[in-house]
Structures are given as structure tokens and as C-alpha cells.
Amino acid sequence: MSTSTNGRVMDxxxxxxxxxxxxxxxxxxxAALTELRANNPVAWVDNPPYRPFWAITKHADIMAIERDNELFLSEPRPLLSTAAADDMAKEQLEAGMGLRTLIHMDDPHHRKVRKIGADWFRPKAMRELQVRVDELAKRYVDKMRDIGPECDFVTDxxxxxxxxVIMSLLGLPESDFGRMHSLTQEMFGGDDDEYKRDGGSLEDQLAVLLDFFAYFSKLTASRRETPTGDLASAIANGTIDGEPLxxxxxxxxxxxxxxxxxxxxxxxISGGMRALIDNPGELERLRNDPGLMPTAVEEMIRWSTPVxxxxxxxxxxTTVSGVDIAAGESVYLAYVSxxxxxxxxxxxxxxxxxxxxNKHVAFGYGVHFCLGAALARMEMNSLFTEMIPRLESVELAGVPELSATTFVGGLKHLPIRYSLR
Known part of the structure; x- marks a missing residue:
């Protein structure tokens, strides 16, 4: 144990x-999370360069906090980043150029903004998209067959x-997909040496954000002038209380x-693939009983917990499991735990x-439940439904590599050897 600057004991x-x-x-x-759940489920963490927080590692406590969105707010600290990054984000917002997504917002503004895109992820919209997703699943399983007998399943x-799928839903041209992928890697992978832009400084992170904003500012102007019936048009022309976003x-x-x-x-997807390779009995079970696919997808999501x-x-x-938490203090919801x-x-x-x-919390819970959960489930179901009957054999062809992150991440490389019809 060690003691932080305010006298609290750190585990x-x-x-x-x-x-x-x-x-x-x-x-x-x-190993660390198992230890915390058993002995210190609400643990104080004071580990610079991050500001202090309470680590919440039990499922019931995570659910209770997510449920009480009037007591536990997303603003001003919706995710873990360094104190310097927190300060920069605040300054950028005050200057009218920062990032304020749904995950940063609280009700009632959150509810109003969420509604703008919600219809695009409802069951009716998913049914209409199913044929296209199935076509794309077949395309990528065919690609896997064609580039075999080895590939990096993540990057390929x-x-x-x-x-x-998501770019098609937004209505963006395929020529822009590579740029969007690179920007996403740089934004979510800023802690990983492989993904950092240049030196990974705060200025580099700001440059990534500005690239996103420059791209989407042009898109907004285009869709407001000429709406095209896609999700990008819905966002560009969305209103709150009669006023444009x-x-x-x-x-x-x-x-x-x-x-x-x-x-x-x-x-x-990549975490699910690795789990099937590591558990060949479960792969065979799924191959023999395709009706298990919905539960298999949920298990893959639980197993990988991308967020x-x-x-x-x-x-x-307030208190959480008997531990006093003062107004203004932050709690870290450890979904992996x-x-x-x-x-x-x-x-x-x-x-x-x-x-x-399978009551996993990989999509969050309550008002911030993931807007795209149904789409993610459908994509995974389509891909593995197409792949598994055609997959005659599969094994690792190298060492899998996970990304270094405190927010969104998973496998960045999964080299496999396989036989695919």
C-alpha cells in the first residue's frame, strides 16, 4: 500500500x-482486477499524470452508478485522460473547437442530441440494413479466403x-475510408507507440482532432446544402429546440x-476470433449448432470488452458500497472488471x-447505453455466420498483440493460419 497526497491509502x-x-x-x-473485486472494490487511485479517482470494479456498483445519472454525471470528466489532456480539452471547448460527443453530455441535452441519430439504429433500420451487412460479410470472408492461408485477422x-458498414451508413465515399481509419487509430491509440502520431504529444493529439473537425465541417456544409438521405445528412440538419446543432x-x-x-x-470481432481459436471446443460447438450464434456474439463482446x-x-x-465519495470526486467504471x-x-x-x-456491461447501461449496440451485434452475427461454416481449420500463426490504452482498444495484431472454403 502507498499513501497519496491527501492521506488516502492506495492499493x-x-x-x-x-x-x-x-x-x-x-x-x-x-490478476489486479480479481484482487480488487475480492478485497477493495471501491479503491482510491492517485497516479500522476492522471487526476485521482475511485476505481469501481464490481458489476453491481457499476450498474447502480450508471442507473443514477442525476447523481453521477458525465461532465466534466467522461473518460480517463491525463490532467494535461483534461485541461486542453476544456480550453478547446471554451474556444468553440473541442470535442463534446454523446459520452460527454448529461440530460436533458444528452437525450435531445441522442435522438437525432437514434432512428438510424432502431430495429426497423437494422432490418433494412441487414442485406447490405450480409453482403459485406460475404465479401470479407471471401477476401480472407483469397489472401490465405495466413493473414493478420485484425488489419486484413x-x-x-x-x-x-459505418461509412456506408454515413454516406461517405470509399476513397475516404483509409483516412478515417488512420484518424481513429490515432485518436483511440494515443497511448500506444504503434498508433501515436509523431511523438504523441498533446499538440499531436490536438492535430488529430482538428483533422477530424476539418473533414466533418466540409461534410456538414455539403449535407446542409444538398441532403442525401443518409445518417450524415440527419446529423448535419439536426436541431435542438428548433435550433441547428x-x-x-x-x-x-x-x-x-x-x-x-x-x-x-x-x-x-478480433477478440471473438481469438477466443474461438483459444477454445477450439467452443468453436466446434458453434459450428455444430449455428443457433448459438446470438449467445456466442454476446460472449465475444463480454470477453473482449472494447470500451x-x-x-x-x-x-x-454519496457512498458506494459503504465508501464515502465527496461531491466533485470522480469514479472510474471498470467494465473489464x-x-x-x-x-x-x-x-x-x-x-x-x-x-x-449474459448480463455484461460492455455496452454500458442506462441513458448512455451504446447507441450502436444493435448494429455491432448484427455485424458480428453476419460475419461469423458467414465464416464459421466455411472455416475448416484455424490456429495462431504468431503472437497476438493488444493495444496499450485506458479507453477503447483490443487486439492490434492477430496472425492466423487457416483453411477456408
Whole structure:
């Protein structure tokens, strides 16, 4: 144990949550989280360059905090970043050029902004999109066959399939897909040496954001002048209380849909593929019983948990599992830990394609439940439904690599050897 500047005792196990490299080491991360769930489920963390926070590692506590969105607010600290990055984000917003996505907002503004894109992810819209997603799934499984017998499943397949789906939904040209992928990597992978732009400084991170805004500002002007019946047009022409969305909110809406809309699904797809390779009995079980695909997809999402955390700030003094939390203090919702909680999941470290119930928190909970959850499920279902009957054999062809991150991430490389019809 160590003591922070305010006299609170810090649990060394909790320090991994403020260490991006821990998320690239499953064994180290889960050992620490298992320790915290058992002995210190609401743990104080004071680990510069991050500002202090309370680490919440039990599923029930995460759910309770997500449920009480009037007490626990997204603003001003919706995710874990360094104090310098927090300060820069605040300054940029005050200057009218920062990022303020749905994850940054609280009700009632959050509810109004969310509504602008919500219809595009409802069941009716998903049914209309199903044929296109199935076509793309076949295209990418065919690509996998054609480039075999080896590939990097992440960079060759898992990245492009969901990127193509979300860009098509937005109505963006295929010529821009590569640029969008690179910008997303740089934004979410800023802690990983492979993805950092130049030196990965705050100025470099700001440059990534400005690139996004420049691209989407042009898109907004185009769609306002000539709407084209796509999601980009809906966002560009969205209104709140009869007034157009602000420039910041419009650009931010595009950013969260375009980036999170494909990167998180990429992580779930590649994490699911690795889980099937590591658990050949479960792969065979799924091959023999395709009716298990819906539960298998949920298990892949639980297993990979692409969004590692969100944060909330207490609006008033409160307690969580008997621990006093003062107004203004932040809590870190450790979704990775919640999805391995022994009190919720039988044998949580066993990958089970038939797991039911599966009350994972990978999509969040409550008012901030992931807007694109249905789309992610459909994409994964389509891809694996197309792939598994055609997959005659598959094994690792090298060492899988996870990205260093404290927010969104998963496998960045998954070299595999396979036989595919």
C-alpha cells in the first residue's frame, strides 16, 4: 500500500487502471482486477499524470452508478485522460473547437442530441440494413479466403468490415475510408507507440482532432446544402429546440459515430476470433449448432470488452458500497472488471458460446447505453455466420498483440493460419 497526497491509502492493484500498458497484458490486468473485486472494490487511485479517482470494479456498483445519472454525471470528466489532456480539452471547448460527443453530455441535452441519430439504429433500420451487412460479410470472408492461408485477422479483416458498414451508413465515399481509419487509430491509440502520431504529444493529439473537425465541417456544409438521405445528412440538419446543432456538437456527433462505430466492433470481432481459436471446443460447438450464434456474439463482446471504462463525477456527497465519495470526486467504471465479476458470471474466465444469461456491461447501461449496440451485434452475427461454416481449420500463426490504452482498444495484431472454403 502507498499513501497519496491527501492521506488516502492506495492499493497497488488499482494502479494498473491508470497504466495504459496494463491493458496490453491480460494476465497482469485480470490478476489486479480479481484482487480488487475480492478485497477493495471501491479503491482510491492517485497516479500522476492522471487526476485521482475511485476505481469501481464490481458489476453491481457499476450498474447502480450508471442507473443514477442525476447523481453521477458525465461532465466534466467522461473518460480517463491525463490532467494535461483534461485541461486542453476544456480550453478547446471554451474556444468553440473541442470535442463534446454523446459520452460527454448529461440530460436533458444528452437525450435531445441522442435522438437525432437514434432512428438510424432502431430495429426497423437494422432490418433494412441487414442485406447490405450480409453482403459485406460475404465479401470479407471471401477476401480472407483469397489472401490465405495466413493473414493478420485484425488489419486484413476485422478493421475494414465494420469501417465499411459505418461509412456506408454515413454516406461517405470509399476513397475516404483509409483516412478515417488512420484518424481513429490515432485518436483511440494515443497511448500506444504503434498508433501515436509523431511523438504523441498533446499538440499531436490536438492535430488529430482538428483533422477530424476539418473533414466533418466540409461534410456538414455539403449535407446542409444538398441532403442525401443518409445518417450524415440527419446529423448535419439536426436541431435542438428548433435550433441547428452547434458546430462543436455536429462535428462531435460525426466523430463518435465514425470512430467508435467501427473501432469498438473491430475489437469485438478480433477478440471473438481469438477466443474461438483459444477454445477450439467452443468453436466446434458453434459450428455444430449455428443457433448459438446470438449467445456466442454476446460472449465475444463480454470477453473482449472494447470500451474499457467510462468515468462519472459525483454531483453530491454519496457512498458506494459503504465508501464515502465527496461531491466533485470522480469514479472510474471498470467494465473489464464488471464483465468478469464472479458474483454475476458463472466461471467468468471460461469462454462459453452458450452463456445465458449474459448480463455484461460492455455496452454500458442506462441513458448512455451504446447507441450502436444493435448494429455491432448484427455485424458480428453476419460475419461469423458467414465464416464459421466455411472455416475448416484455424490456429495462431504468431503472437497476438493488444493495444496499450485506458479507453477503447483490443487486439492490434492477430496472425492466423487457416483453411477456408
Amino acid at each position: 497497488p492493484a488499482a494502479e494498473v487502471l491508470a497504466d495504459p500498458t496494463a491493458y496490453a497484458d491480460d494476465e497482469r490486468l485480470h 479483416i476485422a478493421v475494414d468490415f465494420p469501417l465499411y 452547434s458546430e462543436v456538437d455536429t462535428a462531435s456527433y460525426y466523430v463518435i459515430v465514425a470512430s467508435a462505430g467501427h473501432d469498438t466492433t473491430k475489437d469485438a 474499457k471504462e467510462f468515468m462519472r463525477t459525483a454531483a453530491a456527497d 464488471g464483465n468478469r465479476d464472479e458474483e454475476v458470471f458463472a466461471e467468468p474466465f471460461r469462454f462459453d458460446v452458450g452463456r445465458d444469461p
